[in-house]
Structure formats: structure tokens, C-alpha cells
Amino acid sequence: MSAVPFELRTQGLSKQWGDFKANSDVSLSFAPGARHALIGPNGAGKTTFINLLTGALAPTSGQVFLGDQNITALAQHQRVKRGMTRTFQINTLFAGLTVLESIALAICEHRGLQYRWYQTVARQHVVIDEAMALLASLKLSPDAGTVTHSLPYGKQRLVEIALALATRPRILLLDEPAAGIPSGESAELFEVIAQLPRDVTIVFIEHDMGLVFRFAERITVLVGGRVLTEGTPAEIAADQRVKEVYLGEAEHA
Numbered sequence: 001m002s003a004v005p006f007e008l009r010t011q012g013l014s015k016q017w018g019d020f021k022a023n024s025d026v027s028l029s030f031a032p033g034a035r036h037a038l039i040g041p042n043g044a045g046k047t048t049f050i051n052l053l054t055g056a057l058a059p060t061s062g063q064v065f066l067g068d069q070n071i072t073a074l075a076q077h078q079r080v081k082r083g084m085t086r087t088f089q090i091n092t093l094f095a096g097l098t099v100l101e102s103i104a105l106a107i108c109e110h111r112g113l114q115y116r117w118y119q120t121v122a123r124q125h126v127v128i129d130e131a132m133a134l135l136a137s138l139k140l141s142p143d144a145g146t147v148t149h150s151l152p153y154g155k156q157r158l159v160e161i162a163l164a165l166a167t168r169p170r171i172l173l174l175d176e177p178a179a180g181i182p183s184g185e186s187a188e189l190f191e192v193i194a195q196l197p198r199d200v201t202i203v204f205i206e207h208d209m210g211l212v213f214r215f216a217e218r219i220t221v222l223v224g225g226r227v228l229t230e231g232t233p234a235e236i237a238a239d240q241r242v243k244e245v246y247l248g249e250a251e252h253a
């Protein structure tokens with residue numbers, strides 16, 4: 001385990017558009033192996049925060065640290081190379097390929113083998129074995145030969161997670177991984193996520209409080225771009241401000 005107590009940390013992270021502050025002075029730390037949920041009402045700034053972590057957005061001020069390295073100035077692909085990745089939409093990536101082909105291609109791409117892949121695929125046993133092991137860890141082995149777009153939506157979301165894992169991340173960022181999935185399937189999806197190895201730190205945004213309180217070990221509540229509070233699920237469930245600001249709103253809805 002790293003000597004650095006936190007795998008990922010932000011310091012005073014802010015993002016402003018004109019006068020509007022989508023994130024204000026957000027300082028958060030994520031421990032190695034964390035299962036950490038970001039919650040908050042619509043527009044609280046959760047996706048903005050993830051975009052600042054990945055480098056999709058540049059902060060107005062503040063810093064992002066991966067271990068002890070300041071990565072604030074790094075481009076998205078450089079952050080992926082260093083072990084921080086988010087899910088990729090298969091819809092925009094590998095149209096027409098099977099699940100196994102997609103994962104194998106992602107592994108090759110990450111290893112810089114992309115130009116040789118089609119010529120030597122029959123001999124790329126190492127890549128195929130790695131792809132099959134990854135699929136097995138996500139209970140996707142039976143679907144290896146299926147074209148990704150033919151899969152049920154819940155399984156497509158799992159393939160997206162597999163594609164992210166193909167980059168061998170230390171940190172996996174999930175923005176509403178169960179969005180659009182029927183509730184029965186979304187619990188299954190989270191069961192699989194929960195079983196991922198502890199050397200992967202997971203930060204996820206999720207609106208379904210049942211899933212959050214079942215699978216998160218720490219929860220940060222964002223409201224109006226600021227951190228309202230952070231704690232264990234029991235602490236958050238008992239926090240009157242959270243009930244008023246966030247859960248109260250959900251009940252109202």
C-alpha cells in the first residue's frame with residue numbers, strides 16, 4: 001500500500017462560469033480502496049467535480065493530487081495513464097464489436113499495441129486471457145461473444161466498466177453507473193462493482209439512496225457546489241442537515 005494516506009485528494013477545488021460557482025472550495029480525500037459516494041440534489045456540482053478530477057474541465061482554482069503528485073495540469077489521457085479513469089460509453093467506442101473484442105482492443109490500446117492487434121490477434125493469447133479474466137470478474141464471461149449493442153442495457157453498463165478496468169486503474173470514477181437500468185438489474189450491477197478488488201479505489205455518483213447506503217462506505221454530500229458534510233453511511237443518515245437539504249427534497253419529489 002502507498003505511504004500516502006490518500007489515493008486521491010483535492011484542495012480548494014473551484015469551478016466558476018461567469019458569476020455561477022458550480023464547485024466552491026471543494027477539498028476532499030479518498031483513501032486507498034475506498035467505496036465513496038458523492039450525493040446531493042440536482043445541480044449540486046457532482047458531475048462537475050468528477051470532470052475536474054478527470055481533467056475534462058480545468059478548475060478556476062484549486063488542485064488535484066493523485067497520491068503525492070499534483071496532477072492539476074495534466075490532460076485527461078495522462079491521468080488515465082497514471083491510473084485514474086472513468087467509464088467510457090461503449091456507444092461511442094466500438095460499434096459492432098463483440099464484448100471480448102472490445103475489451104481486448106481496450107487492453108491493446110492501453111498497452112500501445114493497437115497497430116498490431118488485427119494482424120496478430122490469433123497469437124495474442126495474453127491479451128485474450130486478460131480480457132477473459134476481466135470479463136469473469138464482472139460475471140460477463142457468458143456474453144463474451146455477443147455484440148455489445150445486442151446486450152441488455154444493464155450489461156452494456158457493465159461492459160463500460162470493463163472497458164475502464166482494461167486501463168488497470170487505481171481509481172475508478174463512476175457517474176451514475178446504474179442510470180437508466182431497471183431497479184432489479186441496478187442492484188446486480190452494484191453487487192458486481194462491490195466485488196471489484198480493493199486495489200481499485202471507487203468514487204461514484206448515485207441518486208438511488210438505497211444503492212448508496214448499501215454500497216458506499218463513505219459518503220460526501222454536495223449542496224450548491226460546496227461540501228455540506230462527509231461521513232459513514234450511519235453518520236450521513238443521522239445528519240439532520242442532510243435530511244433537510246437533500247433527503248427532504250427527495251421525499252418532496
Ligand SMILES: Nc1ncnc2c1ncn2[C@@H]1O[C@H](COP(=O)(O)OP(=O)(O)OP(=O)(O)O)[C@@H](O)[C@H]1O
Nearest residue numbers: 017020021022040041042043044045046047048049
Ligand atoms: N458548461 C457549463 N456552463 C455553465 N453551467 C454549467 C456547465 N456545466 C454545468 N453547469 C451548471 O453547474 C451546475 C452543477 O451541475 P452538475 O452537472 O455538476 O451537477 P450534478 O450535481 O451532477 O447534477 P445532477 O445530479 O442533476 O446530474 C448546474 O447548475 C449546471 O447547470
